[in-house]
Amino acid sequence: xxxxTQSPSSLSASVxxxxxxxxxxxxxxxxxxxxxxxxxxxxxxxxxxAASTLQSGVPSRFxxxxxxxxxxxxxxxxxxxxxxTYFCLQDYNYPWxxxxxxxxxxx
Amino acid sequence: xxxxxxxxxxxxxxxxSLRLSCAASGFTFTGYVMNWVRQPPGKGLEWVSAIIHSGDxxxxxxxxxxxxxISRDNSRSTLYLQMNNLRAEDTAVYYCARDPVGMSDYLxxxxxxxxxxxxx
Numbered sequence: 001x002x003x004x005t006q007s008p009s010s011l012s013a014s015v016x017x018x019x020x021x022x023x024x025x026x027x028x029x030x031x032x033x034x035x036x037x038x039x040x041x042x043x044x045x046x047x048x049x050a051a052s053t054l055q056s057g058v059p060s061r062f063x064x065x066x067x068x069x070x071x072x073x074x075x076x077x078x079x080x081x082x083x084x085t086y087f088c089l090q091d092y093n094y095p096w097x098x099x100x101x102x103x104x105x106x107x
Numbered sequence: 108x109x110x111x112x113x114x115x116x117x118x119x120x121x122x123x124s125l126r127l128s129c130a131a132s133g134f135t136f137t138g139y140v141m142n143w144v145r146q147p148p149g150k151g152l153e154w155v156s157a158i159i160h161s162g163d164x165x166x167x168x169x170x171x172x173x174x175x176x177i178s179r180d181n182s183r184s185t186l187y188l189q190m191n192n193l194r195a196e197d198t199a200v201y202y203c204a205r206d207p208v209g210m211s212d213y214l215x216x217x218x219x220x221x222x223x224x225x226x227x
Contacts, residue, residue: 034214036152043202043218043219044202045217055213091206091211091212094166095154095169098151098153
């Protein structure tokens with residue numbers, strides 16, 4: 001199975017900060033990766049698919065990019081509602097695999 | 108409005124069985140690949156299984172292959188997960204989610220989850 005290594009596992013940031021989260025795939029997965037946000041007690045929410053396509057209704061401060069097997073989620077200006085845990089998910093082939101998650105906390 | 112409503116979770120002893128259901132509404136069920144994803148308490152997400160539109164092809168995580176069976180009833184717009192020989196490590200909230208399968212795959216709608224606890 002493809003392994004997804006996500007970093008950091010947690011970070012502290014302030015409102016207005018630029019935040020970057022990365023996932024590295026253990027092999028080439030083209031652009032077959034999505035980013036999901038999860039708040040406590042809630043189901044995950046799709047933010048970005050195909051590495052860089054913003055899901056409808058998601059604020060434009062969220063963006064995704066990739067180079068080779070390295071994928072990045074960027075929040076350009078962190079808002080209070082963005083404090084949550086973020087996961088990447090490779091959908092290149094089955095079994096799909098998630099990254100370990102990044103918890104974004106208030107500094 | 109798209110809705111996915113899981114049910115069937117609960118407390119079961121190790122070695123026991125449970126069947127989860129996910130009732131779909133608000134969209135054409137046959138147009139989507141359906142998935143199960145789980146999350147152990149306080150931990151990350153784990154993709155569990157997927158089933159294509161017709162039900163002819165199914166896919167599983169290594170951790171559940173041979174113990175879990177995914178199925179769907181398109182006439183009832185319902186997804187199922189039959190879980191046998193349950194282990195303590197299967198304790199988790201189980202979510203169903205749909206995959207549009209167009210140019211890209213992704214999970215755009217999720218249910219609220221149903222908790223499964225495997226304990227004696």
